[in-house]
Amino acid sequence: MTDESDNSPPESDPSTTETSNATDGSDGQLDVGTDAGTASGSSDLDDVILDNLDTGSDDPSDEASRGLFDDLLEGEPIFENKEVLRPSYTPHKLPHREEQINNMATILVTALRGDTPSNILIYGKTGTGKTASAKFVSEELETTSQKYEVPCEVEYINCEVTDTQYRVLAQLANKFIDKNVKLIDDRIDELEDIQTRAREDTTALEEVAFDSIEDIETEIESLEADKAEFEEVPMTGWPTDRVYSSFFDAVDYHERVVVIMLDEIDKLVEKSGDDTLYNLSRMNSELENSRVSIMGISNDLKFTDFLDPRVKSSLGEEEIVFPPYDANQLRDILQARSDVAFKGDALTEDVIPLCAAFAAQEHGDARRALDLLRTAGELAERDQTDNVLEDHVRQAQEKIELDRVVEVVRTLPTQSKIVLFAIILLEKNGVHNINTGEVFNIYKNLCEEIDADILTQRRVTDLISELDMLGIVNAVVVSKGRYGRTKEISLSVPTEETEAVLLSDSRLGDIDDVQPFVQARFDN
Numbered sequence: 001m002t003d004e005s006d007n008s009p010p011e012s013d014p015s016t017t018e019t020s021n022a023t024d025g026s027d028g029q030l031d032v033g034t035d036a037g038t039a040s041g042s043s044d045l046d047d048v049i050l051d052n053l054d055t056g057s058d059d060p061s062d063e064a065s066r067g068l069f070d071d072l073l074e075g076e077p078i079f080e081n082k083e084v085l086r087p088s089y090t091p092h093k094l095p096h097r098e099e100q101i102n103n104m105a106t107i108l109v110t111a112l113r114g115d116t117p118s119n120i121l122i123y124g125k126t127g128t129g130k131t132a133s134a135k136f137v138s139e140e141l142e143t144t145s146q147k148y149e150v151p152c153e154v155e156y157i158n159c160e161v162t163d164t165q166y167r168v169l170a171q172l173a174n175k176f177i178d179k180n181v182k183l184i185d186d187r188i189d190e191l192e193d194i195q196t197r198a199r200e201d202t203t204a205l206e207e208v209a210f211d212s213i214e215d216i217e218t219e220i221e222s223l224e225a226d227k228a229e230f231e232e233v234p235m236t237g238w239p240t241d242r243v244y245s246s247f248f249d250a251v252d253y254h255e256r257v258v259v260i261m262l263d264e265i266d267k268l269v270e271k272s273g274d275d276t277l278y279n280l281s282r283m284n285s286e287l288e289n290s291r292v293s294i295m296g297i298s299n300d301l302k303f304t305d306f307l308d309p310r311v312k313s314s315l316g317e318e319e320i321v322f323p324p325y326d327a328n329q330l331r332d333i334l335q336a337r338s339d340v341a342f343k344g345d346a347l348t349e350d351v352i353p354l355c356a357a358f359a360a361q362e363h364g365d366a367r368r369a370l371d372l373l374r375t376a377g378e379l380a381e382r383d384q385t386d387n388v389l390e391d392h393v394r395q396a397q398e399k400i401e402l403d404r405v406v407e408v409v410r411t412l413p414t415q416s417k418i419v420l421f422a423i424i425l426l427e428k429n430g431v432h433n434i435n436t437g438e439v440f441n442i443y444k445n446l447c448e449e450i451d452a453d454i455l456t457q458r459r460v461t462d463l464i465s466e467l468d469m470l471g472i473v474n475a476v477v478v479s480k481g482r483y484g485r486t487k488e489i490s491l492s493v494p495t496e497e498t499e500a501v502l503l504s505d506s507r508l509g510d511i512d513d514v515q516p517f518v519q520a521r522f523d524n
């Protein structure tokens, strides 16, 4: 999860301010206290406004609102171009990914020779540059294909958003329909132009393989008919077969090699099985004009266990692994971005190494490293200092961590929230080494209070393990000798903030007095 809040002051744009004020000038407010405005006509309006701003206004509310932003605008901003630190920015250079990029290019170059490239499966942990590298290679591929006039297209689909077979096929169908319609329109324009010229001078027909103006007319009619056949696929409602055949016809309309990039492919399989991949991977045997190749991207290789063996072997014809970055590599990545993102000497010496070290500890995640650097810059900006300091990085690390916790807790299912709330209540009442029985007792009472289903103790134990895996609690199994084994549970996240997030859930928020529930642990 990323903090997307943008706290930087807006770039001041005097021209806009002045123009908008200038138009308002006639309402009298801006002219107060200056004669110049009325005396010297419109050419002097700029002066009038500036004078006026300098003199200030008598209206106290005006003062207050101006102060709010003036304070923030004061001092030199730290950032030169903050956008380059955002996840949406695609860098032109990807240090330490040369090998993976070359591997992809070696496989995809086949497309530029008009043949079908092998399917590629790319995997690696989050933030290891998979999407950025794949997009970079795709752009290069398309540019080169235009240069050599070999029709080759890449379509990108984010399967976290587009997660059903229907949606994937519909999105692809519509993209290719749009492209075909554009191609047809261009061709018709071209033919009509030749037609017009040929009416005056028949030698214009030599430019095309048509013998007469009538032949051109027939071709235009046929193209118009093709165009009319392309019907946009609605986002719901058609049988999947129909959507598939729309996509099939659209993609096969003319000769081309198509690379379909399925980012977060594991989400698609998880949500709707492997039908889409099965259909896509068997298309080539039926396509007449075009060829399709799949590039799947995932940070979880386990999803291939759920694939039909045929799909699995077809999809994984080529596999490219993106290993996590180490601290030195992250430093290089951050350095390259910060040169563009920050003003000259805004970063103190330790900032980049510290961001890199924190992110390397995490799991070599470049996204996290960039988030840290951006957030540290924003915090420094908020402090109105000229430099980003080591301390800003530490604060940024805490802020990001807290944001992550809040997001994870906020999106937990209600049952897990109740279990977590029970653990928090115990901790807040000074219980250490909490065991599952104690959690279960309070959980049961809480469920009764808010009228929720009560799960078995076994299920509650599973939910505790899930919270453990999410890093929200720490559950260690301890042996109690002849009394067997039990789990000792403690909270791994800040109590107050987590409790606040839980209570913002309307169901849990209804509980007024929690004390009686804590007493219930003694009923164990």
Ligand SMILES: Nc1ncnc2c1ncn2[C@@H]1O[C@H](COP(=O)(O)OP(=O)(O)OP(=O)(O)O)[C@@H](O)[C@H]1O
Residues within 6 Å of the ligand: 086, 087, 088, 089, 090, 091, 093, 094, 095, 096, 097, 124, 125, 126, 127, 128, 129, 130, 131, 132, 133, 298, 299, 333, 366, 367, 370
């Ligand atoms: N080698 C690199 N050089 C510069 N920036 C990089 C590099 N690797 C990753 N990044 C940046 O890190 C961020 C995350 O990268 P990207 O989205 O490609 O990761 P990913 O492996 O696809 O992660 P996920 O699996 O979570 O989608 C992006 O902002 C990207 O620009």
